[in-house]
Amino acid sequence: MSQIVRSFRPVVDMEKCNKCTLCQIYCPEGTVMVVNKEKVVFDYRFCKGCGVCATECPTGAIGMEREA
Amino acid sequence: MSQIVRSFRPVVDMEKCNKCTLCQIYCPEGTVMVVNKEKVVFDYRFCKGCGVCATECPTGAIGMEREA
Amino acid sequence: MAVFSGYYKPLSNKAKRILGIVIQVRNVIEIRFHGMGGQGAVMGALILAEAAFSEGKFAQKIPVYGGMRRGGDVTVFLRLDDKPIRRTSGIYEPDALVVLDPALVGNPAVKKGLKEGGIAVLNEERAPSDVDFGVVLGKTATVAATGVSAQLFGVRAIPITNTTMLGAIAKVTDWIELGSLFEPIRHAFPGRIGELNVEACKKGYEIVKES
């Protein structure tokens, strides 16, 4: 019955993002992508909410939000 | 029923011996001894007749003789 | 010296109680705990078992997980009875459910086998009446334990909900007295963190809603 349970989810502030792709590179699960060098998207089906992307983002563009 | 069987046995010619003890040092079975720095003796109960002592003797004092 | 203790808590705080055997008709309550990640559900069940034991009851706790790796969902079987518990099989048709993570409430595997007329104690913000298990229950209780965790322990990847749930259980069931929980909680979490957990437990007792 394993399922992903997150207490927090990453969200991006594209204003701050510089498209460096570090979030994509370091996300352990591969659940964040920089699409066409313009948009950062998350796969919430599988994202574990670990916060690595937020830590690694050099511009602080990613924040972690409490899940409902 | 293991027993020692030799085809050859070592014999010493004390004339040639210089008491260097190399035969005693190198005999694999420990069956040759230089007694009181004067006499070279063999323990024929256990000597295997390998000929190492003869080879190692620097003066050629040890010869290998056919067993009966 | 009879004790009810797991290796999950420091040895130096081992409970030391004498085993008193009371033979009665079997009156077992079979409870299933569901939690996510870490030792929350296991510790919760253990504390409840210890507390029940201190009230003279018998208890049995069986954790069920895969490898020993942390993370993923955790199921714990808990039995409470007035006489020694002998059966060791899993609990597939529980009398009661305790769900420690809101994300699990909707999971069909969680409610599987729950008896009609049984009890469900859930970590939920919603009111009991808003939760439909598809089973006619004797009692549904909800308590916003994740919120309590945030309040007391701050924002954490894996919130601490078990002690709050235990407080709620003390309120809505006859399994345990609230007061019996504090000592086992302190055993499990020595020092300040223990006191915070006692507080969480009390909080659960206060804010639980039942239907």
Next chain:
Amino acid sequence: MAVFSGYYKPLSNKAKRILGIVIQVRNVIEIRFHGMGGQGAVMGALILAEAAFSEGKFAQKIPVYGGMRRGGDVTVFLRLDDKPIRRTSGIYEPDALVVLDPALVGNPAVKKGLKEGGIAVLNEERAPSDVDFGVVLGKTATVAATGVSAQLFGVRAIPITNTTMLGAIAKVTDWIELGSLFEPIRHAFPGRIGELNVEACKKGYEIVKES
């Protein structure tokens, strides 16, 4: 293709003879070989078995030694029969003995179980009449095989005595014809060394003394 061959000899010289089954009354001869060090006794028994097989007999060879380390005494069981040999147990009451090393002749373990009226073929300088086994034998034969080895192969730590012994056997027993031994000897020792061994074999046939 039926063959009688051991891994002890090069594969390329494998004998290739067709198995012809002849059912007869059991007429097994049980022979025990005793040797020292190396493969002498094993090879000797093997060559005899091959030769007997080439004469239409059945043969069975069981070597007995400890680990595979070289050195120490070696015992080999050899059975010859007119029909296939099925029993696999060791030979404890042999019909005949073959002793490849003079040092073993006096060993009580060697003659153990030898049947009265049996045969002993020994590597010995003494005459048969000078050897007392303490058993009334049908035949005692002696052959100075170590001497033959020195003659033909030079002075060696472990002399080659088996082929000489085989020649002697051909002379004093009805187990084998001398000529049948040559081919198996050449199989076992290809090249010049084979011819020398054939010569040793012939020599044994010549010089063996029997009583």
Next chain:
Amino acid sequence: MDGNEAAAWGAKLSRAEVIPAYPITPQTELISQIAALISEGIMDAEYIKVEGEHTAMAAAIGASVAGARVFTASASQGIAFMEEALWMPPGRRLPIVMCMVNRAMAPIGGLRPDHNDALMQRDTGWIQLYCENSQEVIDTVIQSFKIGEDKRVCLPVAPCYDGYFVSATATPTTIPDQSEVDDFLPPYVHEMYNIMPGEHKPTGGSSDIAKARYEVEKAHERARGIIEEVDKEFGKRFGRCYDGLIEEYNCDGAEAVLVTMGSMTGTARDVIDEMRGKGKSIGLVKLKGFRPFPTEEFRKLGKKYNAIAVVDRNNSYGSAGGGIVSMEVARALYALDDRPLLVNFQVGLGGSDVTMRQIEYMAEETLEAVETGKVKSVVDWVELHDLGEVM
């Protein structure tokens, strides 16, 4: 206290001196507990963190030969990995105690228990005692040292208990007093061998191979009585005992019995009580001692009951029929004039749970066999039936 904690305490109370062990689920918490007990100064022992189970058993052998009391534990793959070493302690007559925390063998098995991992070692000469719960684990570990070290026995002993259902299942457990245990179990003296320079006595036994094996067999024969003796003495001192090699539970006047091993026994007790309450004529036999096998005891059972239903939590592919325990029982009863029906179930294979419903089913089937005088099949793979359970 759960089974693993109980085993650790058993080792501590027995004053085990050397503990070479390697972690494997579901035994891991046992050794973590021992590490904790040592680091907290509660236990005084050398815990060797070896790199694998083959080494664990070898180190156990070395320590035992050098005169130390040795405890270790393993499970499943770990037991198989040390099999080569397992033949040594019985042959060398070393009273090592090793808990086998049963877990099914891979590749067709998960992390939960069946008994194949321990039973596959049944020829090696280890004594095997199967425990039902934490209390029995702690008591049996202590007893095991006493049994194994008895001069008349001198054999290694394996207290076996089911992973999860015993190892991780916490129930109220009485911890014996250290001083009482010290009275019960005197310090270990290696009577037969000594490796210390100057005092050296080589390990031995008969130099005739077949005779040396017979000596081990005789030790097993003697062990049957000594296991009972030790258990009785334990009972007198501590107020709990386990009826030696087998226990008859709620059997009075029953026509048939179920034979169970390990944790399912507890479950079966509840089921049998209930069924007897309903007037069903079935009792329960708990098989605690698999090695040495209680042959005589089974002959007595065979004379008493019309059917003996062996519940095998194991299987032996391509066997002459049914599970491993059933073969032993058949052998034990074979020569009886009026032998009972032998009913056989295989259940809990690869680590599946043995449920109350399954036990009830087996009991019902057994009673039907008694009624009809016929055994439906040589062995019944219980898990292949849909018993209408929610799982």
Next chain:
Amino acid sequence: MDGNEAAAWGAKLSRAEVIPAYPITPQTELISQIAALISEGIMDAEYIKVEGEHTAMAAAIGASVAGARVFTASASQGIAFMEEALWMPPGRRLPIVMCMVNRAMAPIGGLRPDHNDALMQRDTGWIQLYCENSQEVIDTVIQSFKIGEDKRVCLPVAPCYDGYFVSATATPTTIPDQSEVDDFLPPYVHEMYNIMPGEHKPTGGSSDIAKARYEVEKAHERARGIIEEVDKEFGKRFGRCYDGLIEEYNCDGAEAVLVTMGSMTGTARDVIDEMRGKGKSIGLVKLKGFRPFPTEEFRKLGKKYNAIAVVDRNNSYGSAGGGIVSMEVARALYALDDRPLLVNFQVGLGGSDVTMRQIEYMAEETLEAVETGKVKSVVDWVELHDLGEVM
């Protein structure tokens, strides 16, 4: 040609492709022979000189999963050392062929054979076929590939033969023609699994654990018939066969039979022939297939004879009575209405020789049991008697 050479030729004729092996007496000459066959260009295979038996079996598994026909061999400590790995091929359904060159287990055993080393693996799911002499070894190795690779079976097979008495015993042996063997045994295709990128099919079987075990059990059941089928086909083609799982020898009209395994069967043939010549009413049953066990065949024997005397060249310390084979036989015959006497001997333990005199003794004892209707002892350790032999 001796047994080891025969096994090597069997592997060569079967076109084994990968051979990971580790030397151990008395198997060593088998692999030296294979190394020689390869170096002389007679055989075309990858011989992997691994560093131990655990790795040998693991490499065998890897090669088999990758679609190669795999042969290997071991003995005694070596088999025990790889036990953990031995559970894998049956569960993964890999038709590896491994010769078990029987040798007694240490520490109470020398370099010569008893059957404990192979029998201790009887629960793992390997097919075990015991051979009497070199001829049977070469033929059985070839048959084993055909049996194991049969789609209805898909199991690993162990041709077992006694060290020394078969492995090193040279007797005239017919080497089948390569082309005939090629006709008999088509190239190996891994039907169930594939590990190649792009074509990948995961290894499998049922995901339900108990069901997956049952599938293996079913494969063993089917194997009983297929072993006979393959043997018959072999017989037609090569003019020799072995009556499948068991052979009745000189049994006509006998009252009792001895049941033997391995090389002692040959010795027993001579003894039985002699005794029948003297009018003694005893026959011989050679048990070739121990796994799968010929249960039905034994039931038939049980109905025919008044006594079945099992000669166990093994022992299981502390068992319910007697040797391992006797337990299987007891289980097979248990439910027979009119079951025969079960007589049991243990002999050849730790590698001692089984002599003609001992076999005669066992036959006489069995006949006495028939006469008196009584079995003197549950099991008779034959080696403890002085039979007046010179040894």
Next chain:
Amino acid sequence: MELNKLFDEYYEKSYIQGGTTCCPGCGGPLFWRLALEVLGANTILYGDGPCAYCAIRNIKLPTFGIHFSFAADGATGIAAALRVKGRKDITLVSSAGDGATGDISFGKVSAAAERNENMIQICVDNEAYMNTGVQKSGLTPFGAWTTTTPLGKEAPKKEIPMILAQHKIPYVATASVAYPKDFQKKIIKAKGIEGFKYFHSVIPCPTGWRFDPAKSIEVIRLGVQTWAWPLYEIEGGILKLTMKPKRRPIEDYLKAQNRFRHLTDDQVKHIQAMTDQKRERLLQQDGKRIIF
């Protein structure tokens, strides 16, 4: 949904599905994504499923494992089968955790190296037995807490890369998932070399090392920067440092993980001294043949 499809394609391309059963912040799945991206489709993966391989069910290439205690061995058989079948196009990867590689199966890894089997042997190092709940392995660093070393590990970390280098194998490399480019370059190099290649990478394990999952990359980056985890390769016996950060106190690395929380100042100093010694030796031997 559009986004889901986008991600599904991404998983396909990187040969690993998102959503493993590993803990949040675990470096394991990242390890595999980095490796598989450059290994490519024609790869067989041999290894078993402890944490080191926790992503196994999510890997989209053929995988085969026997059990925890079987490292390098089954791959030896696969390599032989590939030779028999003439499949030179396939990259064979054999992987194991630090416990399997350095402890229970080290003899097997060492023997495969001795035989120079044609495979990339990978060690996914989380510095303890994580799958069984954090017990000490030979590769647990000095001083680290585990459940079997409650007071900290007594012996230093077993230096498998240096040990295997002395086996005279053609290629040895250390790596860290904190340095993806360096990591992938080394995998590509290993792929191109015939014989036994050893690739040893650290992965962060927030659960066993006891730190906040969000800090995963940060922590192991500190490992490289403090020389706790030097990055180098040894090709044909020649050592080459692929990263030479300037010295930074080891304390920065230790403090970031609760498994080192109990260390005394003296212990920290000792670790610093050992680290310095190693750093010096590495710098001094850089570019030199270090095998005998």
Next chain:
Amino acid sequence: MELNKLFDEYYEKSYIQGGTTCCPGCGGPLFWRLALEVLGANTILYGDGPCAYCAIRNIKLPTFGIHFSFAADGATGIAAALRVKGRKDITLVSSAGDGATGDISFGKVSAAAERNENMIQICVDNEAYMNTGVQKSGLTPFGAWTTTTPLGKEAPKKEIPMILAQHKIPYVATASVAYPKDFQKKIIKAKGIEGFKYFHSVIPCPTGWRFDPAKSIEVIRLGVQTWAWPLYEIEGGILKLTMKPKRRPIEDYLKAQNRFRHLTDDQVKHIQAMTDQKRERLLQQDGKRIIF
């Protein structure tokens, strides 16, 4: 007889009885006489009885072995028991052949080194599995004939001393029974050091190497003189050559043994090149710290 008594006393004093079951000219018994003379009475010997230990029945000190595949492991248990019993006075020696040490049990030796068990681990190296009749081991040198390498061994000899040195153990030494003084000095040194000491000596095996038993010492002396078998020790990670013979062609050594008879000139050249390389590296690192 007077003489017999004399010898019996000598055997008693050297802790080994003459008349072992080893082949004539075997270096095994000599190995043990040299070792035991300096180990002394307060010694426990752990190890099993293949050729490496062929003299076992003749050793007059407590010996204990489990089986061939059990190296270092049982001694680990004995060491623990000695600690429990407070017996610091006893020297624990654990011995094994090259096959056990380098192949089947190498994982165990390596792990005992990692744990730094207090024992002298000895490898009695006859460069093949001799007890089972001459099969290749990992320590068989390149090109040598064995029954499993009928065409000569493909891989170079596994360098166990160098490999174990990288385990950071306190002491490693190589020795040869052709140099008894050097041999005994090293044993004495090992005895005085706490922790895991590794002592690796060659013994000549006329049977497996196929030469005349009388040449036993001569052959292995050539090994040292040609640098096929360099003598050194590594104490605290510092390499020290204990013998620096001047260069002599490897051919002299190879020619003396029939196991190398089949070698082609090219192969001999290759062996010479490898030997030279090793010699140079050894000379260059002499006196230096060689561990990381």
